[in-house]
Amino acid sequence: MHYNWHWKVLLETEPGGSGSYLHYLIVGLGWTLVTALAAWVIALAVGAFVGTVRTTSAGWAVRLGNLYVEIFRNIPLIVQMFLWFFVVPELLPTELGDWIKQMPPPWSSYLPAVMCLGIFTSVRIAEQVRAGINSLPRGQRMAATALGLTQSQAYRYVILPQAFRIILPPLTSESMNIIKNSSVALTIGLLELTGRARAMQEFSFRVFEAFSAATVIYLLTNLLVVLLMRILEQRVRVPGLIAAGGAPQAGH
Amino acid sequence: MGFDFDVIERSLGYLFREGMTFTVTLTLLAMTGGIIFGTLLAMLRLSAFRPLAMLAGGYVNLMRSIPLLLVIFWFFFLVPYIGAWITGASQPIRVGAWMSAVITFTMFEAAYYCEIMRAGIQSIARGQVWSGYALGLNYWQTMGHIVLPQAFRNMVPVLLTQTIILFQDTSLVYVISATDFLGAASKVANRDYRLVEMYTFVAVVYFIISYSLSLVVKQLQNKIAVIR
Numbered sequence: 001m002h003y004n005w006h007w008k009v010l011l012e013t014e015p016g017g018s019g020s021y022l023h024y025l026i027v028g029l030g031w032t033l034v035t036a037l038a039a040w041v042i043a044l045a046v047g048a049f050v051g052t053v054r055t056t057s058a059g060w061a062v063r064l065g066n067l068y069v070e071i072f073r074n075i076p077l078i079v080q081m082f083l084w085f086f087v088v089p090e091l092l093p094t095e096l097g098d099w100i101k102q103m104p105p106p107w108s109s110y111l112p113a114v115m116c117l118g119i120f121t122s123v124r125i126a127e128q129v130r131a132g133i134n135s136l137p138r139g140q141r142m143a144a145t146a147l148g149l150t151q152s153q154a155y156r157y158v159i160l161p162q163a164f165r166i167i168l169p170p171l172t173s174e175s176m177n178i179i180k181n182s183s184v185a186l187t188i189g190l191l192e193l194t195g196r197a198r199a200m201q202e203f204s205f206r207v208f209e210a211f212s213a214a215t216v217i218y219l220l221t222n223l224l225v226v227l228l229m230r231i232l233e234q235r236v237r238v239p240g241l242i243a244a245g246g247a248p249q250a251g252h
Numbered sequence: 253m254g255f256d257f258d259v260i261e262r263s264l265g266y267l268f269r270e271g272m273t274f275t276v277t278l279t280l281l282a283m284t285g286g287i288i289f290g291t292l293l294a295m296l297r298l299s300a301f302r303p304l305a306m307l308a309g310g311y312v313n314l315m316r317s318i319p320l321l322l323v324i325f326w327f328f329f330l331v332p333y334i335g336a337w338i339t340g341a342s343q344p345i346r347v348g349a350w351m352s353a354v355i356t357f358t359m360f361e362a363a364y365y366c367e368i369m370r371a372g373i374q375s376i377a378r379g380q381v382w383s384g385y386a387l388g389l390n391y392w393q394t395m396g397h398i399v400l401p402q403a404f405r406n407m408v409p410v411l412l413t414q415t416i417i418l419f420q421d422t423s424l425v426y427v428i429s430a431t432d433f434l435g436a437a438s439k440v441a442n443r444d445y446r447l448v449e450m451y452t453f454v455a456v457v458y459f460i461i462s463y464s465l466s467l468v469v470k471q472l473q474n475k476i477a478v479i480r
């Protein structure tokens with residue numbers, strides 16, 4: 001059994017006529033990154049908020065936060081994708097739902113994909129933020145209170161700045177996860193990198209060239225993310241603190 | 253737009269007998285295969301023979317750096333070629349979505365189980381290994397009787413949490429048109445044009461199962477913590 005490699009296919013023009021297949025895949029990477037970045041903003045904002053709330057002394061807010069985390073952690077990503085794409089527009093007021101459904105592609109899949117990935121990842125970030133805050137010595141909070149800071153001031157000036165530095169390494173892997181997970185958006189029609197590799201395979205019948213190219217692009221992207229996050233880690237490091245290492249965790 | 257939740261009741265038999273059976277069987281097979289292969293990978297990664305350790309490390313890192321969907325596509329097209337290569341056939345052999353899914357998830361999850369088992373093995377005190385050798389046991393006996401049982405035991409909660417993730421991830425076989433729970437629901441949804449009802453129902457079922465399992469894991473974790 002022998003497979004004839006034909007790498008030049010990457011330079012051939014794709015059927016849409018926008019350029020070579022390689023260009024077609026690179027545009028796909030662009031969509032992957034644009035989706036992941038927008039979702040990352042939502043995930044960080046919501047995740048930081050929910051994670052922080054779950055460490056406060058307000059019982060009802062903690063329970064609400066827990067509920068939020070459990071809901072979005074226990075439903076598969078692809079099902080959540082379908083909920084945002086097929087179900088949410090039907091439950092919204094008719095005009096708003098129709099407006100979303102009638103957006104020109106790729107926006108009609110882009111918006112649900114970003115919301116889905118953002119909320120999905122926010123739950124994981126909320127867990128990290130909570131773990132980061134809980135890992136701080138209790139004396140930090142007590143000292144803040146003794147200095148006369150209110151609870152929100154203690155969070156703003158003492159607890160959160162330290163917690164965020166502690167959780168930078170797990171946040172690195174979350175930012176790689178969000179890039180990988182954005183591929184699930186192909187199921188609602190967003191032509192990101194994996195979707196385009198699949199489409200290229202269907203147009204050109206060059207299966208392994210298409211998937212190899214996509215794999216290499218993903219590997220290079222991961223490398224870039226790791227480098228960027230390492231620079232960030234060094235920039236914000238608190239002198240004297242040992243770099244925090246995480247406990248083994250399940251993931252995907 | 254009116255909702256019709258009867259569609260769920262009408263298709264319950266199909267959803268669970270066909271779909272959920274597929275999902276659960278796939279999860280259990282991939283979990284068993286993944287933990288066995290993952291443990292072997294972990295032993296390779298920790299082996300003193302560098303080339304083997306690097307090979308296993310390369311495999312694990314590759315699997316962990318690309319999206320599961322891409323891995324599913326890779327194996328869907330690769331397995332027929334590997335099959336032909338093994339059997340010596342001149343044409344790629346036919347492999348159904350089911351077989352392809354089992355192989356994919358075993359190979360993919362093994363990379364994640366490997367990292368968990370590696371952490372588990374590394375958490376065992378070195379003295380245990382030395383005393384094994386001092387007693388005259390060889391590598392496999394030391395691993396099989398002393399290190400792995402303890403490592404496995406310590407890691408059971410994390411392994412189970414990973415299995416819950418695996419259970420959810422199997423829904424991605426949707427992209428190779430397999431009839432898992434989501435696939436079955438999606439077929440009914442598109443036939444009867446009842447997407448809202450079916451996908452909501454799917455979400456609720458997945459939630460109930462995953463959440464219950466996570467409660468079990470939490471309880472187990474507390475139990476193990478007390479014994480230590």
